[in-house]
Amino acid sequence: MSGQLGFYFDASACNGCKACLVMCKDKYDNPIGVNFRKVIHYSGGYWEAHPTQKGIMVPHVYAYSISVSCNHCAEPACLDACPTGAIAKKANGLVVIDKEICVGCRLCESCPYDAPQFNEELGVMTMCDGCEDEIARGGRQACVAACPQRAIQFGDLAGFREQYGTVAGIEPLPDPAITAPSLVVTPHRNSPLSGQGTGEVKYER
Numbered sequence: 001m002s003g004q005l006g007f008y009f010d011a012s013a014c015n016g017c018k019a020c021l022v023m024c025k026d027k028y029d030n031p032i033g034v035n036f037r038k039v040i041h042y043s044g045g046y047w048e049a050h051p052t053q054k055g056i057m058v059p060h061v062y063a064y065s066i067s068v069s070c071n072h073c074a075e076p077a078c079l080d081a082c083p084t085g086a087i088a089k090k091a092n093g094l095v096v097i098d099k100e101i102c103v104g105c106r107l108c109e110s111c112p113y114d115a116p117q118f119n120e121e122l123g124v125m126t127m128c129d130g131c132e133d134e135i136a137r138g139g140r141q142a143c144v145a146a147c148p149q150r151a152i153q154f155g156d157l158a159g160f161r162e163q164y165g166t167v168a169g170i171e172p173l174p175d176p177a178i179t180a181p182s183l184v185v186t187p188h189r190n191s192p193l194s195g196q197g198t199g200e201v202k203y204e205r
Contacts, residue, residue: 004093005130006072006157006182008164011191013151016041016065021205023146024069024128034117035205036128037069037143042172044199062190062199067152068173069143070095070115070128071181078108078116078127086125087116093157093182094130112174113181130154160184171197 016039024030024037045061072095079087079095086101087108097108097116102124108116109125116125131141131154139145141154153160161184168176168183170191176183192198 003091004072004074004157004182005135005155006093006160006184007069008153008155008160008184008186009067010149010151010186011064011066011170011188012186013149014065014067014147014188015149017148018205019146019148020067020143020152023142027131027142028126030117030126031119031121034119034126036115036117036126037067038114038205040066040068040172040201041203042066042197042199043202044197046198062188063202064188064191066170066173067143067147068113070111070130071113071179071183072130073182074180075178076111077179078111081107081110083107092135094132095127096129096132097125097127099124099126112178157182157184167193169194171195171199172201 018039021037021039043063047057047059050056050058072093076095084101084103086098089095104123106118116127119126134141144152144154164184164186167185168181170185170187171194173194175194
């Protein structure tokens with residue numbers, strides 16, 4: 001789709017402060033347990049033989065953070081799962097939920113990014129809409145504006161791919177082949193690609 005909007009995330013810059021999560025939650029006044037954006041802390045390590053000193057083992061440990069929300073995928077699992085047609089992909093590529101049509105069946109929770117969130121107070125599913133109000137007035141998305149490290153950008157996906165490459169999946173994110181997310185990632189120096197990691201998620205919220 002031409003003009004597809006998406007996110008760019010620089011894992012090498014993110015420090016896991018969660019300012020993006022807090023600003024997004026505040027903007028949408030989401031209740032406890034409903035987060036359109038989440039921050040994941042991933043870490044691991046291994047030992048290897050010292051290159052010159054026999055009998056010495058050297059530890060290699062690492063940790064990094066990932067900020068992730070709805071990735072407005074080219075092949076959204078949530079849209080395919082919705083039985084009422086409440087989820088649609090717009091001309092600009094954003095995947096949105098019509099709360100007037102949603103019946104709260106929660107089948108869209110099949111999303112591998114856990115993007116659709118059930119709001120018990122409203123009785124419907126909700127998720128990141130790319131801050132459509134900000135797009136309309138030329139403003140910045142809440143998460144983008146909040147990030148002190150400037151690790152998150154939002155805009156033309158083709159432009160991000162031209163500038164930053166095509167990597168869209170690092171551990172512990174799912175394989176991008178599943179839904180073709182509108183996402184470009186600059187990996188942390190220790191980031192294995194999705195499905196190739198030996199670390200584990202230490203914290204997710």
